[in-house]
Amino acid sequence: MALVEVPARPAPDAPGRLRGALIVAEHHWTWYRRNWRATVVSSVLQPLLFLLAFGVGFGALVDGTGRAATATGGVDYLVWLAPALLAMSAVQTAAFESTYPVLSGFKWQRGYHAMAATPLTGAQIAVGHLGWIGAKMFASGAIYVAVIALFGGVQSVGIVVSLLVATLAGMSVASLVMWFAATVENEGSAFSALFRFVVIPMTLFSGTFFPIDRLPVLVQPVAWVSPLWHATELARSAALDAWRPVAAAGHLAHLLVLLAVGTLLVTRRFARRLAP
Amino acid sequence: MTSPTTPGMPAPPQVPPILRMLPAGGYAGRSRMLLLRSATASRRTWMAFVSGFFEPVFYLIAMGQGLGSLVGELPGPGGEMISYAAFIAPGLLAASAMNGAVFDSTYNVFFKLKYARLYDAMLATPLGPVDIALGEIGWALIRGGLYATGFLSVMAAFGLLTSPWALLALPAALVVAFAFAAIGMAATSFMRSWQDFDLVTLAILPMFLFATTFYPLSVYPRWLQLVVGCLPLFHAVELMRALTTGAVHLGLLGHLAYFLVMIALGITVAARRLDVLLLK
């Protein structure tokens, strides 16, 4: 005799590939609605302060001297800097969002393991998180563009393309950093080394604040491999309406290849770590 | 009846008179054991330790060279024209003393306090809250001193030190670091969760960007100059810039006094608050 009668229940189907990733992104959105205040400082205020310090403050120092005009092609330093700061802010946020939160998903809060216990796959969890980071960067970038416009740093509608480029660059970096974070078992000094030896040099040596030809010749190759340099060149061309089609195609290809490679690596790594 | 004595166990040292005003049992005179602990721990995380040296150097190369190409020369504190790199290097030295000290005394201390529960373990021994506060600040200073020495060597190698007064920049950096560590630790004792650390960023980042690290005070309108003139990092930058360029004058003692007040204030608040926080 059965102790309890079990009523028949409709069994839900496993979600499709894209829908699974969207569900994961929805999870992050639900969390964010509750905790968005925590990210205001890093995603909105921080870039704003950089804009004021360099675009306005430093700009006051150099505008009107011939030296800056030769570097910026004659436009105000603020106008020249703004699209690059947009890209820099996206890449910085992307790097940060892909380190501790990812390790936490595996290790501290273990949210990824909770998701993996449902029909969601490791690849969907990775792509969902990556998509979420992209959406968030786009949104905070859009706010940033509005702020830049308030300070008179927008010259053409091309800045909308700059915003898309910044989001793409952010996602390329996020995919690679997420992959790295997913290989980390014990935070130790892995992330601080990543920030100090990769992220910070990248933000300093990618032509954000000055053209890279002003750097010592030995340092210049750092910029060529930096996704941020490619993003900066693209975003700046768009904002200043100064396209060079061949170069632009090269920069775009670089970012797309990085995103493809990063996505491939991170989805595999997530799948392996969640179902070893 | 006599209690059995443990071999090798010394009697707790006498409390120095100045610390008698603190709550009884707060100080065992063994804060150097925390230094030993930190030194042992950093052997395993040497990468993070070493990487701290590079950050200001990267800034110096990028900003000094790159931004310098847009600026050319600037009037230094003595009025003479100096290169942009020579202008920002002392600013970066001051900022790195601040950043390191604040990081050590806020994030690191908060983590050990709330998550690792490390101080609970220490308080089960004869150590008291004052040992902990002094030990942690001491470690932040040792670390800051090493970074400052490294950075000053880099400045010397780039030919950015033009006066023997620059030797005093090292002790000055230690005073600045001590002041920020003391205030940082006092602030940490009021923190409730990680969310509150946004306030630390909100205090540190604007100072780094606006307290004349990257350009002179003269770019600001008059009212803003007065505001910036109140910031602690401004005083640190003035002190460093005067020492590394050799434009030394008696007014520098005013900057020094600023930091001595910060130290006294920070230590007093931190010791009292830690006592309340740890010995519930």
Added chain:
Amino acid sequence: MPNVSDALVQARGLRKRFGSFEAVRGIDVDVARGEVFGFLGPNGAGKSSTMRMIACVSPRTEGSLQVLGMDPGSDGPRIRARIGVVPQLDNLDAELSVRENLEIYGRYFGLSRRHVRAKAAELLEFAQLAERAGDPVEPLSGGMKRRLTIARSLVNDPELLLLDEPTTGLDPQARHLLWDRLYRLKRDGVTQIITTHYMDEAEQLCDRLVVMDGGVIVAEGSPTELIERYSTREVLELRFTPEARPEAGVLEPLVDRVEELPDRFLLYTADGERAQAELARAGLTPLSALVRRSSLEDVFLRLTGRTLVD
């Protein structure tokens, strides 16, 4: 009074208030040298607050407290130098290796480098961790971490060891290994104060214990004394299907006392077998019936009117 000098811990009217909440509401405790003394009670009973006051990391609000003949209020460091503390949650130093955890902790007591090195080697053997000496702490199992925490608390050869829920969260094997280590310490004459909410643990380890509830002591004695005083020799546990479940009143005439729990009845009696036979005669057919010896759990139930729940 010869007894007083022998008491390692003596509390009279001890109270602890946090704001308007009173965690410990006036307790008297005496712990003699060499005994293992237990604080038993559910979460929130005031055990940990009492332990923290004895460990000199929590100032008392009222009453008197003497630890090793000294006052924690003024002699904290001197007392802490001679006691060992095992906190409820492990607070090992994750940035140090297993061996370094012992050595550095010993240095906090002002012990010489040479002394702590030798002591650490000895304690690694005691805790069966010699093979993991150079490893980081984090990957250790729960039982290993607990053993390391206990080893660490012994680095200063304490006269008094305070253990706050030493085996919570450990698997049965790890618990028994720990009990064995604690028993060895008892044989070596180390006085121990243990808090626990495991009855079997209290029965196994404690010479004497107090049951705390709501900040006060509700009973005191050795485990056997308490069982004799507050329970019967045997207990008959009965489960019924929801349909066949009788009223408690039906069962009461059969035995000394009946406790009704959500899922079962506990029947207290000197002879469980006989009660079971009478049950059958009365036409009651439980889903399951079990006769067992009475335990501290039953004492607790009797004293506080509820089961131990986390």
